[in-house]
Amino acid sequence: MTPYDPPIHNPKEILMMRHSLFMLAALVALGAQAQTTVAEPWVRGTVAQQMATGMFAKITSAKGGRLVSASSPVAGVVEIHEMAMEGNTMKMRALPAGLDLPAGKAVNLKPGGYHVMLMDLKQQLKVGETVAVTLVIERADKARETIEVKAPVKALSTPATDHKH
Numbered sequence: 001m002t003p004y005d006p007p008i009h010n011p012k013e014i015l016m017m018r019h020s021l022f023m024l025a026a027l028v029a030l031g032a033q034a035q036t037t038v039a040e041p042w043v044r045g046t047v048a049q050q051m052a053t054g055m056f057a058k059i060t061s062a063k064g065g066r067l068v069s070a071s072s073p074v075a076g077v078v079e080i081h082e083m084a085m086e087g088n089t090m091k092m093r094a095l096p097a098g099l100d101l102p103a104g105k106a107v108n109l110k111p112g113g114y115h116v117m118l119m120d121l122k123q124q125l126k127v128g129e130t131v132a133v134t135l136v137i138e139r140a141d142k143a144r145e146t147i148e149v150k151a152p153v154k155a156l157s158t159p160a161t162d163h164k165h
Ligand SMILES: [Cu+2]
Pocket: 081, 082, 092, 093, 115, 117
């Protein structure tokens, strides 16, 4: 008999166990990332004192889910909005339950439609800058996925407002 209990795991076993745990964590992270993709993100630039703007992108959830919330260091409040007709006027309103992302179908967030509303802005957002936005997706299996987006700030130019003489 030895005066002490033999170790349950020798160093080699512990190393292998750590390795497989690391592999498992890597696979879990990979699986979470592959579910939803965010393409062509951008934020509409603001003028001084402007308190709100929109963030737009094409979001595709491979297995379906909902965009349930978002946040950004440049905004005090961030909501998921839609534009909808109320009588004869186009109005925007918050989607309290979030934005539905059908499986495998790209949902286009664009001016005049769905958008991530950045409100209570802490600074002017100038063209050429980049805004960090965190999107929270609740997947069909109820697991939550967090996506960090770096959205370039762009000017919204439409033929109606972009006349130059
Ligand atoms: Cu809005």
